[in-house]
Amino acid sequence: MSEVKHLKELEESMTILAYQGLDSQFGALASEPLAWLQKNFAGTSLKISKDDSEVEIPIAQAKEGDHAIEIINFPDNLKHLCVVTPKLIRELAKRKFTSFLVKKQSKEEKHAAAVKQTQSFVKQVSGGVVVREKATA
Numbered sequence: 001m002s003e004v005k006h007l008k009e010l011e012e013s014m015t016i017l018a019y020q021g022l023d024s025q026f027g028a029l030a031s032e033p034l035a036w037l038q039k040n041f042a043g044t045s046l047k048i049s050k051d052d053s054e055v056e057i058p059i060a061q062a063k064e065g066d067h068a069i070e071i072i073n074f075p076d077n078l079k080h081l082c083v084v085t086p087k088l089i090r091e092l093a094k095r096k097f098t099s100f101l102v103k104k105q106s107k108e109e110k111h112a113a114a115v116k117q118t119q120s121f122v123k124q125v126s127g128g129v130v131v132r133e134k135a136t137a
Helices: 031-040 076-081 086-094 107-136
Strands: 002-006 014-019 045-050 053-058 067-072 099-104
Touching: none
Parallel strands: none
Antiparallel strands: 002 099, 014 067, 014 099, 045 053, 045 067
C-alpha cells in the first residue's frame, strides 16, 4: 500500500515511488533546474501541468517553462534515489524535496531482503575460504 509522506516522516523501511513535493525552483522550469533534473533523474518520467491538466512525459522531453508536479517511474539504475536511507534523507532536505509517495516494506519483504543479504554474506565468506585453502595448499 502506498501513501504520501513528508520528508520528516520518511523511514528506512520505505521505498519512494514518486517525488511529489518539489521546490518552487522546479515549478516553471528554468534552464538550470531543468538541466539538473534531466541529468540526475535521467530515465524517469515527469508529471507536468499543461493546459489545466496533468501530463506524464519522459523527463528528457521536458522543456523550459514546463510546470513540474511529480518525478515518477524510476529505472533500476536510479533505485538508490528510492530506497530511504539517512544519507538520502539529508540529500532530499538539501535539495528541498518535501513530500513523497512511498511504499512501506512488508514483513515478508523485510525477511526476503535479510535472507538475500545473509546469502550474499555466506557466499562471500565461502569464496574467501576457497581462496585461503588454495593459498595454504
